[in-house]
Amino acid sequence: MKVGIVGWGASLPRHRIKVEEIAKVWGADAPSYKKGLGLREKSVPAPDQDVITLSVEAARNALARASQVSAAELGCIYIGSESHPYAVKPSGCTVGEAIGAFPACHVADMEFACKAGSEGMFVAHGLVKAGLVKYGLAIGADTSQGAPGDALEYSAAAGAAAYIMGSEGVVATIDDTFSFTTDTPDFWRREYQHYPQHAGRFTGEPAYFRTVTGASTALLEKAGMKPKDFAYAVFHQPNGKFPMRVGKMLGFTKEQMEIGWLAPRLGNTYSGASPLGLTAILDVAKPGDKIFMCSYGSGAGSDAFVYTVTDKITALQQKGVPTTADQLDKNQIYLQYGEYAKFRRKILKAE
């Protein structure tokens, strides 16, 4: 039984803020931030957008593509995020209700820093493969937090990617997976804190690079594949630089990574990052294409996947559902810092 993705959908806010606009407020050097982070701007959720609304829209886009799937057939819903609106009460309950999946459904919210989205994909895939559910919905969504003036403020962005896993009407089979986990404290947010803390440059070499190369190398070896076997590759993208660097370290080319490399114009969508890179790839992939994906979550771990695109993808690509590139590159609304501060509730109107 071939199990894999039967539908995919993305949801991105229309609002953006440029690096220059943030740097101006803090008296920081915009060119060095742009160069250092490898990004120009980031998405900003509107005041009425949160992980739940972004997830609902992404899920609806996925269901619109996989039109043979009824929401009521979804046996599980997993939403991975580090910005769930509630500390206690799953985002999945509201999302499942909104799309009409309930009540026969297993729901859980996932948390593993930026890899919470791929965790849901991993688990939903496993449940379908085990025969416990017919279809499973996995979503990676975030409206990420970056403290004012911190380096994270330039990159912490918003977006959601949704995947329906199943064994019928598969558009991309999941051929192999590998998860790599260690206790590596590079980035965390404790309870009652608004913003995460990070260990500066420690988040690079010993955290992101060690973990992503660890998972990717192991999966390539396990699958008996080489980077050149893939048409596309996508890595977690905390900024514009890291994914390109890690891909090149592993032997992938810029051409293989370009389509899924959204961070320079999207920022870091945390749990949505590598899943959104994958939605952008599925929007354009051809039957037979092999896709390599590796997420990263601080703490730290990576989930890596090998996908093969099937001939069923073409019909779904032609359904007129909004693509990732459409949402990313069209109809943007650029914010000034004051509006951004209001949108992100950094300033509040007096009662």
Add this chain to the structure above:
Amino acid sequence: MRDVAIIGAKVTACGELWNRSLRDLFVEAALGAIKDAGVDHIDSMYVGCMSGGLFVGQEHIGALMADYLGQCPVPAMRVESACASGGMALRAGWLHVASGLNDVVLVGGVEKMTDVGGDEATYALATAADQEWEGFNGVTFPGLYAMMAVAHMDRYKTTSKQLASVAAKNHDNGSKNPNAQFPMKVSVEDVLSSVLVADPLHILDCSPITDGAAALILVPADMAKKLSKRPGIKILASTAATDTLALHSRKDLCALEAVAKAAAGAYQQANKKPSDVQVCEVHDCFTIAEIMATEALGFFEKGKGGPAAESGATAIGGKIPVNTSGGLKSKGHPVGASGVSQAVEIVEQLRGEAGARQVKGAKLGMTQNMGGTGASAVVHILEAM
């Protein structure tokens, strides 16, 4: 006093060494120096370390390092003089051999700086300034050296381009040093277009935060041949001097008086003059520091250090090659280790083992290490035996 010679030297890689701790780094350097010298024991050891407490929460460094080196119960002492800790440890080791108290002495320097973030590292370093007058009021070292640079530029017409040429030269030298933290070459334009940290200092005018260690074995000069097959390097002079910690208390912001004082003493002790020195490692924590150090050491007249750097006089092949290792700027600045690491570079130069950065025929070399903005200074003159 007995003549003292260095018979063993070792420096670790410099950089963000995530998998190595303070003790790992020290032990690597110390074992390397012991192996290089070929000695079978040590009588005592002196360890330069600026701030184990603030960087890794560890004090009591002397005994800890003796323990991890497997040398208990030899006497071990940590030496602290801010960024001159390493140079002062060398001086402490030299005193113990010269005085006849010990025959085989290990001198080490170590710092593990990357276990804390940038703000904490900046704070730890700032404790080397006068806290009551400077640190508590928010002044950091880039700010203090920037003030010195502004004063130097104002009086002597030193330019940003001259400062940048120091960085370009040191990165060029560092590109030939396999242990350098930042071995990439940078141009004067790269330095001038890098982020401004404290006007007029750009980020590429500043030395980095570094993990690293270095070690030396010291013995009486007349025992060097008996104890080791390696070429001995004689310590012709070891001097130190002090100045006010607070920059505003200095008579002259444009001069490193403690360095000048220590250098004058060293030339007298060694019976040498500045023009005799063929290779020198100076404390270039910031590019302006190298310019001021080369003036204080008497290589150039006051105010001429900038044009000299720009002219290539301090490059390998120039009048007086300075910081052939890449200096603190490119090789890296593990603060407590830097003074010892400078001596390791000069030992390699005088042994003719410096590879692509070798100064041809170098027989006499010098090291200048300082703490804070020059409140403590230590100078050594070394000669091939």
